[in-house]
Amino acid sequence: MSNDQKGRQPRLERLENALAQREMDQVRRLLRRGLPPADVAQLLESIPPRERDILWEQVDSQAKGEILQYLNDDIQTEFLNRMDAPELLLATQQLDNDDAADLLQRLPHTTLEDILSRMAPSRRASIEMVLSYPEDTAGGLMDTNTITIRPEVTLDVVLRYLRRHRRLPESTDNLLVVTRHNELIGVLPINRILVSAPGISVREIMDTDVVTLTALMHEDEVASIFERRDLISAPVISADNRLLGRITIDDVVDVIRENSARTMMSMAGLEDEEDTFAPVLRTSRRRAVWLGINLIAATIVSIAIGFFEDTIQQIAALAVLMPIVSSMGGIAGSQTLTVLIRGLALGHVSGANVRWLVVRELLSGSINGVLWAAIVAVMAVVRFHDMTLGAIIAMAMVINLLVAALAGTLIPVILKKLSIDPALSGGVLLTTITDVVGFVAFLGLATAMY
Amino acid sequence: MSNDQKGRQPRLERLENALAQREMDQVRRLLRRGLPPADVAQLLESIPPRERDILWEQVDSQAKGEILQYLNDDIQTEFLNRMDAPELLLATQQLDNDDAADLLQRLPHTTLEDILSRMAPSRRASIEMVLSYPEDTAGGLMDTNTITIRPEVTLDVVLRYLRRHRRLPESTDNLLVVTRHNELIGVLPINRILVSAPGISVREIMDTDVVTLTALMHEDEVASIFERRDLISAPVISADNRLLGRITIDDVVDVIRENSARTMMSMAGLEDEEDTFAPVLRTSRRRAVWLGINLIAATIVSIAIGFFEDTIQQIAALAVLMPIVSSMGGIAGSQTLTVLIRGLALGHVSGANVRWLVVRELLSGSINGVLWAAIVAVMAVVRFHDMTLGAIIAMAMVINLLVAALAGTLIPVILKKLSIDPALSGGVLLTTITDVVGFVAFLGLATAMY
Known part of the structure; x- marks a missing residue:
């Protein structure tokens, strides 16, 4: 097996060295050879502004979206404001709706409108729904991409339905059980499908005691619930119990990290997402x-x-x-x-x-x-x-x-x-x-x- | 569906009120009616020592282990030292090996030996292995309870094997693919089993580019890897690539939370796990x-x-x-x-x-x-x-x-x-x-x- 740890560190170091020596061909080659976006972001956060700009110019537009996600607000805003609408569209294409919304909301209103107008109607509607909630609420954190099933079907049918997907949304630990009116009535843990007989119906084995988040719940409360219940994901519902989306633990980890940093930075009168290498x-x-x-x-x-x-x-x-x-x-x-x-x-x-x-x-x-x-x-x-x-x-x-x-x-x-x-x-x-x-x-x- | 949020807050408040008015029957009734352990822990951390002791006495021994896990070090150590070996054994019975080890290591050496000697040999061996690593390393964080499969079998066989389990270990998002010598050669995401044809072999669809953790890796590095790779779980291996166990995101979230708190508390010369209501x-x-x-x-x-x-x-x-x-x-x-x-x-x-x-x-x-x-x-x-x-x-x-x-x-x-x-x-x-x-x-x- 290829050990990621052993392979990664030298590659990142080689990138850093190539950048220091301004060997741009080598920089581009290393960037394209599949460095994880979080690692590129880490390097961007760890170098002074001039090197940072040089490195950023070498990143392919399609790869920029994933990297932007991991950057702190200061740098994110700076880079986003330098990109034009077509490049922004290209960069956010591969992102989940929640991640795309998270980036796009930092843009000036006119640029945002411009980009939304260039999107497919369904994508646009999903992103606009996330954007309609304040950034620090469950609605602002949620991904609208969920897999829902009906209570009356059997696991057999569920499995056949799942096989029609090329892949499931990331961190899918539960399928969401809804009525025909999109009301959430339970969840079916994926792991339970695997250990149960295929003939059994969803209703018989679904969990009805579900931890749900309401769209306007503050992100701190969301984080606290994830922590106390050891959740991987949780559904977000509207006031009338309709399913709106789901929040996954990776986004919650970011909330936890940011909140803790905020307290410490606030005590020194600093902003939590401040760029270490601000000019x-x-x-x-x-x-x-x-x-x-x-x-x-x-x-x-x-x-x-x-x-x-x-x-x-x-x-x-x-x-x-x-x-x-x-x-x-x-x-x-x-x-x-x-x-x-x-x-x-x-x-x-x-x-x-x-x-x-x-x-x-x-x-x-x-x-x-x-x-x-x-x-x-x-x-x-x-x-x-x-x-x-x-x-x-x-x-x-x-x-x-x-x-x-x-x-x-x-x-x-x-x-x-x-x-x-x-x-x-x-x-x-x-x-x-x-x-x-x-x-x-x-x-x-x-x-x-x- | 029963909405957990709506139901929980009043129950916890009722418990707090019953405790304030010393209605012990009501306290016991509420405790037994399935309040989540994390919520009971939160209440214990939020009340002065005298009320805390009264509440703790009313908790059933079997339920104490789950609650102890969520308490800060100060209170954990205090409560653990008041329990005798049989009660400790009862309290930790339901816990995963890593969680049990985490609690037991706070005990004096003789008590620890006493408790280990009363355990089933396999359980004892697992816990001793976790205890053999420093608390702040991957080895000290890992759970030894993993589901492993061989590369040559088909998904059909894997599914039949899984159905023999009553339930999978929590946060199981991957099955670990090992050789007969217990060397890790890849992982098979659970979700991929669901979307693939049953006749396909594990080797054909497993991931070989696996993020692995070594047993002596510091917990801060573990947390950083989980964050950057958006992981739910990751295998822990020995220096010679044998599978030792796995770490799950819920334990990593605790590490992240504790580390951030530590910096802030350290800056005021305080301990991070200090009891807010210390005497x-x-x-x-x-x-x-x-x-x-x-x-x-x-x-x-x-x-x-x-x-x-x-x-x-x-x-x-x-x-x-x-x-x-x-x-x-x-x-x-x-x-x-x-x-x-x-x-x-x-x-x-x-x-x-x-x-x-x-x-x-x-x-x-x-x-x-x-x-x-x-x-x-x-x-x-x-x-x-x-x-x-x-x-x-x-x-x-x-x-x-x-x-x-x-x-x-x-x-x-x-x-x-x-x-x-x-x-x-x-x-x-x-x-x-x-x-x-x-x-x-x-x-x-x-x-x-x-």
């Missing part, structure tokens, strides 16, 4: 927005410190120690915040148990507050020979770790209620609070006690 | 470690500021403005760091293109450095009526954003080379550098220029 200007522009938001936060903190300028003038040691108070609060708060963001994403955290979490975090904050306050106080006394300073920093630390616990728990819950992504704005809000509270508590206590 | 003491202990590491970092920063105590004493305005310099550097650096951590995880970043990224980040850092330096300088001049102060903070900002760009790119690459998780320690290292550089640049320039 300088695009990178600078996107980063500038986040730096601007952070500057507002830093200015608020700076204003808070400004109220204590006179105290700092008298005791410069305060300026030396104050970052410790704010930094410990920020770290403690971020830990609580991250636990809550994950808990909300997994559906663990709901109104009923937030109070339990607040209490747990406040208790944990007290324990760590007292522990680290004592250590920091000793450090301060040793360094500055000033018992009052030790007492002040200890008190400020305890206050800040308690505030961090409270803010870390409540900020994500409140943001979620307001339909604001807690991963995106939670961190800035939290550290602004822990910085302000840390500095004001420390400098305020110092102003009062000296 | 106070366990939470405090785990958080204390991270706070301690951060205190070392904060102390280094504080020592750096300490060198400029005299300058601050003269110009307290420096203490008011200095957090702006460090905070902007930290934010810019974290963005670069996150892009690099994701790029490394996705395999986009390699030795060859790091230089391109460093240049891109330095250019982007310069642009944003100059932009925000100008704005902050104006703010400082307006606030303190001091042109020198404006010039100093502008210079410090540009320096710190350039250092942030360099550190954000190089830290993860270097940590990765040293086999240290960049997500875990990258953030602390980075902000320590940007804090120290920010404060030293700002206060140092001030000391020199006043």
Whole structure:
């Protein structure tokens, strides 16, 4: 047998080398010799823009559709916008309806209309149906290409019917059993056909306890159902139980991967589908927005410190120690915040148990507050020979770790209620609070006690 | 048909209510009425420890194995350690070999031996084989329960053979074609059996270009292959091409989900499989470690500021403005760091293109450095009526954003080379550098220029 792993890696490396040395004949030869589209996409995502454009130009138009599917949004949009209608039509020809719709929706409206008008009416209708649902719903994810059977036929007949197909749609693990009005009444697992007697009827062995998805269900819920039920595919139905299409696990895996990446990237104010090798200007522009938001936060903190300028003038040691108070609060708060963001994403955290979490975090904050306050106080006394300073920093630390616990728990819950992504704005809000509270508590206590 | 979605939510809610009101008869009744194990696990993860223990006690021993599979490591380990050998045996009886091995490996060695000794020899051998591979490899993930066929038989014979099974192993999309020495020579997609003539031989229609996994392949690579090839299952082979087992997409989905969560949790110094409702003491202990590491970092920063105590004493305005310099550097650096951590995880970043990224980040850092330096300088001049102060903070900002760009790119690459998780320690290292550089640049320039 030809071992795919052994054969693939060198081929991809040879492509990379040929590209680096600008041996275009060799690049084209390697591309045509059946490199899997996902691997070509991986290489395109891993090289800087100039090499990327050169490689993309060498890809045959028919092969572009499959590769585009695996590229991140940034690059996808860029490449799609460079293609004209005939090339787009050629590139998406081989794709399933859902995959074609997924790409085409990134195009400007007029280009999309142009391409749809050039398609066969049935293909066009299928793609338009998928496009009629929001991208992040079951309807937007589904493939309309399904194999349906009637309940009254026998397996014999089913098998004969299947043999009329050259191949079944990918990831077909179930045949969908529908009435003459296209209402879904059950599914027949393919594997069950194989282990059952040919004379038996579909109705006798079909599953009626089917996990169905409704067209407007959010993709996160779709992913959660696939995960919990270990599904390979699931039918999508309309509100009146008509079969619309099916979703397969490969598309769900993409949803899962993208969602997890989104949270992590959001926490740093980045977009999840960002091109690793985005050009300088695009990178600078996107980063500038986040730096601007952070500057507002830093200015608020700076204003808070400004109220204590006179105290700092008298005791410069305060300026030396104050970052410790704010930094410990920020770290403690971020830990609580991250636990809550994950808990909300997994559906663990709901109104009923937030109070339990607040209490747990406040208790944990007290324990760590007292522990680290004592250590920091000793450090301060040793360094500055000033018992009052030790007492002040200890008190400020305890206050800040308690505030961090409270803010870390409540900020994500409140943001979620307001339909604001807690991963995106939670961190800035939290550290602004822990910085302000840390500095004001420390400098305020110092102003009062000296 | 019974719609699972409509029926499930109320049942789970009824269980939650019954538990809250301590109606134990009702809890047991609902548990036995076929709530999916994943849903019970979800509820267990979403309630505080006391309710969780009460609910767990009501679950039948036979049902515990399926539920345990879906629980996070924290809770899994806790529950497993409370069960005795006979109960463990009962609980894992219905599980596939890979799932049973996955649970049993969390037990102390003596308990594990005890349980294995009570199993049927064939079951024991299968589980021991899975246990012989590290948990995070293909061997540790695989199920040993496969359906194999010989190349010379016809589909007719295959179908008759399959009908002797009551059901096929879950997610069986391929039959594995092996020689008499158990060497894998191809796969026969189930769907192809259905669309082919019964008289044809396996050899004529099998796929020989098979994606195979080797037993010691890391689970991350397994996940990447499944994703790129849109696989439902893949065979696992030994170094000499013997078939050992197969991995199915449901286990890969778990790997993908856990890995993405791990990066996000690591960045806050948390464990990925942490129980959202971990008790106070366990939470405090785990958080204390991270706070301690951060205190070392904060102390280094504080020592750096300490060198400029005299300058601050003269110009307290420096203490008011200095957090702006460090905070902007930290934010810019974290963005670069996150892009690099994701790029490394996705395999986009390699030795060859790091230089391109460093240049891109330095250019982007310069642009944003100059932009925000100008704005902050104006703010400082307006606030303190001091042109020198404006010039100093502008210079410090540009320096710190350039250092942030360099550190954000190089830290993860270097940590990765040293086999240290960049997500875990990258953030602390980075902000320590940007804090120290920010404060030293700002206060140092001030000391020199006043």
